[in-house]
Amino acid sequence: MEMKYSIDFHPKLFSALRNYHKERLKEDVIAGIVVGIVALPLAIAFGIASGVSPTIGLITAIIGGFMVSFFGGNSVQIGGPTGAFIVIVYNIIAQFGLHGLAIATFMAGVILVLLGIFRLGTIIKFIPYPIVVGFTAGIALTIFSTQINDFFGLGLRDIPGQFLPKWGMYFRNFGNIDFATLATSIVSLLIITLTPRISKKLPGALIAIVLVTLGSFLLGTYCPEWYNIETIGDRFGTMATDIAAPHGFTLNMATINMLLPSAFTIAVLGAIESLLSATVADGVTGSRTNSNTELIGQGIANITVPFFGGIPVTGAIARTMTNITNGGRTPVAGIVHALVLLLIFLFLMPLINYVPLACLAAVLMVVAYNMSGWRTIIGIFHAPKSDISVLIVTFLLTVIFDLTIAIEIGLMLAVVLFMQRVMENSDIKVYSEKLDVAEGTDLGGTHHEVLNVAKGVSVYEIDGPFFFGIATKFEELMRSSMAEKPKVRIIRMRKVSFIDATGLHNLEILIKASQKEGIHVVLSGVNPKVAESLHNAGIDRLIGADHICDHISKAIVMANRLAVTQA
Numbered sequence: 001m002e003m004k005y006s007i008d009f010h011p012k013l014f015s016a017l018r019n020y021h022k023e024r025l026k027e028d029v030i031a032g033i034v035v036g037i038v039a040l041p042l043a044i045a046f047g048i049a050s051g052v053s054p055t056i057g058l059i060t061a062i063i064g065g066f067m068v069s070f071f072g073g074n075s076v077q078i079g080g081p082t083g084a085f086i087v088i089v090y091n092i093i094a095q096f097g098l099h100g101l102a103i104a105t106f107m108a109g110v111i112l113v114l115l116g117i118f119r120l121g122t123i124i125k126f127i128p129y130p131i132v133v134g135f136t137a138g139i140a141l142t143i144f145s146t147q148i149n150d151f152f153g154l155g156l157r158d159i160p161g162q163f164l165p166k167w168g169m170y171f172r173n174f175g176n177i178d179f180a181t182l183a184t185s186i187v188s189l190l191i192i193t194l195t196p197r198i199s200k201k202l203p204g205a206l207i208a209i210v211l212v213t214l215g216s217f218l219l220g221t222y223c224p225e226w227y228n229i230e231t232i233g234d235r236f237g238t239m240a241t242d243i244a245a246p247h248g249f250t251l252n253m254a255t256i257n258m259l260l261p262s263a264f265t266i267a268v269l270g271a272i273e274s275l276l277s278a279t280v281a282d283g284v285t286g287s288r289t290n291s292n293t294e295l296i297g298q299g300i301a302n303i304t305v306p307f308f309g310g311i312p313v314t315g316a317i318a319r320t321m322t323n324i325t326n327g328g329r330t331p332v333a334g335i336v337h338a339l340v341l342l343l344i345f346l347f348l349m350p351l352i353n354y355v356p357l358a359c360l361a362a363v364l365m366v367v368a369y370n371m372s373g374w375r376t377i378i379g380i381f382h383a384p385k386s387d388i389s390v391l392i393v394t395f396l397l398t399v400i401f402d403l404t405i406a407i408e409i410g411l412m413l414a415v416v417l418f419m420q421r422v423m424e425n426s427d428i429k430v431y432s433e434k435l436d437v438a439e440g441t442d443l444g445g446t447h448h449e450v451l452n453v454a455k456g457v458s459v460y461e462i463d464g465p466f467f468f469g470i471a472t473k474f475e476e477l478m479r480s481s482m483a484e485k486p487k488v489r490i491i492r493m494r495k496v497s498f499i500d501a502t503g504l505h506n507l508e509i510l511i512k513a514s515q516k517e518g519i520h521v522v523l524s525g526v527n528p529k530v531a532e533s534l535h536n537a538g539i540d541r542l543i544g545a546d547h548i549c550d551h552i553s554k555a556i557v558m559a560n561r562l563a564v565t566q567a
Contacts, residue, residue, distance in 0.1 A: 007296075008116070009117075009292070009296050010293050011073065011293060012072060012293070013071075013072075016330035017330075020330070024332075025332065027327035027333075029332075031323050031327045032323075032332070032334065032336025032337040032339070032340060033336065033340050034203075034322060034323075035328070035333065035334075035337040035340075036337040036338075037340065038206060038318075038319060039061055039319050039337060039341060040341065040344060041208075041209050041363055042061075042205065042316075042319070043057040043341065044352065044355070045057070045205075045364050045367070046081040046085075046086060046364075047081065048232070048357070048360060049086045049143065049147070050085065050089040050090055050093070050311055052093070052311060053239070054232055054239060055236075055239050055240055056311060057081055057311070058344075059243055059308055060081045060305055060310035060313060061338070062338050062341045062342050063243075063301070063308055063338075064079050064302075064304075064305050064310060065078060065080045065334060066334075066338035067304055067313070068080075068297055068301050068315065068334065069331040069332075069338065070331065070335065072298070072315075072334075073290030073292065073293030073294035073295075074281060074289040074290075074315070075281075075329060075331060076281050076328050076329060076331075076334075077277060077278055077289075077294070077331075078319035078333075078337060079313050079314065080316055081312070083139065083143055083368070084273050085314070086143050086146070087139050087143070087402070087403050088265055088269065088312075088403045088404070089101060089311050090146070091161060091262075096262075100262075102249045102306035103255055103306070104262040105263075105266060105302050105305065105306045106303055106306045107260065107267075108264075108299075109267075109302030109303035109304075109306075110299065110303060111263060111264065111299070112270060112295050112302060113295070113300065113303070115267070115299075116293065116294070116295035119292050120292075121293075122291050124268075124272060124275060124291075127268075127272060127414070128387075128418075129380075130380055130387045130394070130414075131410040132276070133373055133376050133380060134391040134395040134410060135394050135403060135410065136372075137372050137374075137391075138395045138396075138398025138399045138406060139398060139403065140369070140371035143364055143367065143368040145166055146364075147361040147364045147365055148170050150181075150360070150361035151185045151361040152182055153178030153180070153181025153185075154174070154176050154178075155176060156169060156170075164400065178229070181229045181230070181358045182358075184212060184216060184358040184359060185359070185362050187212060187215075188209075188361075188363070189362040189365065191204060191208040191212070192205055192208045193366065195207050195208070203322075208359060208362065209355055209360075212359045213351075213354050213355050213359065216229060216231070216359075229357075229358060230358075231354055232354075232355045233352075233353030233354065235357065239349050243345075244309060247308075247309075249306070261404050261408075262404060264404075265407055266312050269314070269407070270302065270314040271298070273315060273316075274294060274295075275315075277314075277315035277316065277317040280317055285324060319337075323337070386417045386421075389413075390413050390414055390417065393409065394407075394413075422464065427463040428462055428474055429463065430461075452560075453556060453559075454560040454563040454564065456486055456487035457487065457488045457489075457556075458490070459492060459552075459556075460489065460491050461491075461492040462474060464497075465496060465497050465498050465500075466493070466496045466499040466500070466507075467500040467502065485517065485519070486519060487519060487520065487562065487563045488519065488522060488562050489510075489522070490555050491507075492524050492525055492552055492555070493523055494524070494525030496526075496527070497527070497530075498529060499533050499534070504533065504534070504537040508537070508542065520547070522548075522555045523548045524551065525550065525551065525552060534548070
């Protein structure tokens with residue numbers, strides 16, 4: 001039978017426009033304007049913290065935000081640069097420069113598109129929660145650490161990228177605190193944190209930037225002798241007010257091999273964050289995200305932005321929730337948000353030069369606090385020790401080393417711990433003389449059907465998937481029981497949900513070794529999926545199709561007959 005395969009790519013924008021109406025447009029436009037205003041300070045702050053200019057942060061939010069809304073699989077997702085990428089982007093730029101970042105982002109986009117094409121959108125959601133919490137908390141602490149210099153006005157240059165040397169430099173220079181800068185940071189922090197108490201719809205970060213920038217400009221103009229703090233314009237010079245023409249970059253195998261780990265990290269992190277944001281949004285709106293389309297949309301955005309000098313793009317939970325609370329229900333709101341940022345970029349960019357870096361440091365510290373998820377961490381500390389260990393290891397690797405290593409080792413730890421739990425919950429039981437058919441089922445307490453097992457018949461029950469871990473355990477049990485030399489071995493497989501290549505290989509070795517000893521092997525309770533695997537591996541031909549029974553009672557009757565025959 002010919003298998004048909006289709007790409008699961010159905011952008012929400014096109015389905016939303018089928019029944020679009022004037023009232024919905026009004027709600028989406030209002031939500032898009034609010035989200036655009038909220039996204040402005042974050043795009044600038046994330047750009048600077050990532051080691052690029054505010055211009056790049058805004059360009060990423062404009063182009064990436066538009067692409068995510070146009071091609072994505074969630075109706076309300078808002079895309080753009082996020083705090084999660086600050087650490088990885090900063091490290092890539094430090095090692096490989098902006099050219100290396102462009103290539104890594106492009107490759108990450110290709111990986112995301114492939115994940116969507118091969119329908120892996122749902123699988124990515126199953127990355128263990130302690131890993132997500134661990135590296136998110138690690139990123140939060142790293143972001144916080146990068147803002148100490150600007151928050152306290154230490155005036156340091158060439159700060160080490162590594163966590164411990166960085167803090168070593170901070171401690172050696174805390175005597176150089178600029179109190180005007182510190183006061184500006186504290187005022188900004190108070191405005192950001194107190195604004196939601198007045199109204200949760202007011203963007204605290206933007207209000208802080210507007211008020212603090214205005215106040216700093218007036219103080220710097222009229223009291224320059226005691227108030228002179230560093231602004232965006234001081235550090236980055238006059239900002240461009242137009243989007244640069246697309247430019248290319250050079251790709252070769254050496255570069256691809258060098259940047260593939262970083263690209264993989266960006267892709268995994270982007271997939272996790274965007275799908276997590278989409279899941280939260282679905283819970284509020286009652287809609288349903290097409291995970292594969294969302295990954296393809298995110299991939300297209302990340303393939304595109306590097307040609308304009310942009311940094312990685314993903315779904316942003318805070319901006320997505322702002323969109324929802326202000327009435328946005330279709331991707332049109334996300335497109336409006338991108339257009340609002342474009343207008344600000346074209347006409348108000350010169351004003352960005354006056355924003356104090358201390359104010360942006362306060363914005364990012366609040367972002368770091370919100371990312372840290374300390375309440376969730378406290379909750380996980382009541383979970384099993386294995387989850388706690390994964391969280392701590394991932395957190396420490398993220399902070400002390402980098403996110404690429406943290407994700408790779410964190411995923412490896414999670415797989416090992418998962419296997420350990422499966423092994424702990426998998427068992428191999430041995431029966432002889434009598435066997436209760438209902439044992440281990442819901443009928444075990446009320447119904448009993450005891451079968452007599454003839455002398456020379458051994459029954460082994462595998463409780464759990466017959467993968468390489470349990471296969472090894474089963475092989476060791478077989479070796480230890482070889483001295484008994486039964487006439488028939490029954491392998492009861494009613495609870496075997498699947499069997500892998502190692503399980504099939506070990507089973508084949510057992511059957512061949514048993515046949516050499518003149519011992520019959522009978523399989524019972526084989527489900528259709530496992531039976532298909534046995535057939536494909538040739539086990540049914542090796543053992544004989546009649547030696548594979550669908551129920552233990554049939555297997556016992558056959559085994560007892562064979563044992564008597566060989567007596």
